[in-house]
Amino acid sequence: MYLNTLALIFIITGNFFIASKEYKQIRRLSAQELKEISEELDK
Numbered sequence: 001m002y003l004n005t006l007a008l009i010f011i012i013t014g015n016f017f018i019a020s021k022e023y024k025q026i027r028r029l030s031a032q033e034l035k036e037i038s039e040e041l042d043k
Contacts, residue, residue, distance in 0.1 A: 005038060006034050006038075009034055009037055009038055009041070010034070012041075013037060
């Protein structure tokens with residue numbers, strides 16, 4: 001389930017950052033940064 005959550009976050013943030021021309025940056029996110037994004041989305 002954790003990996004599925006990360007995959008979903010990657011898809012959502014990936015699509016957003018592609019639009020922002022920052023796709024390469026989002027792809028370099030570490031697991032910790034993805035976890036922080038997840039926590040932000042859960043608020």
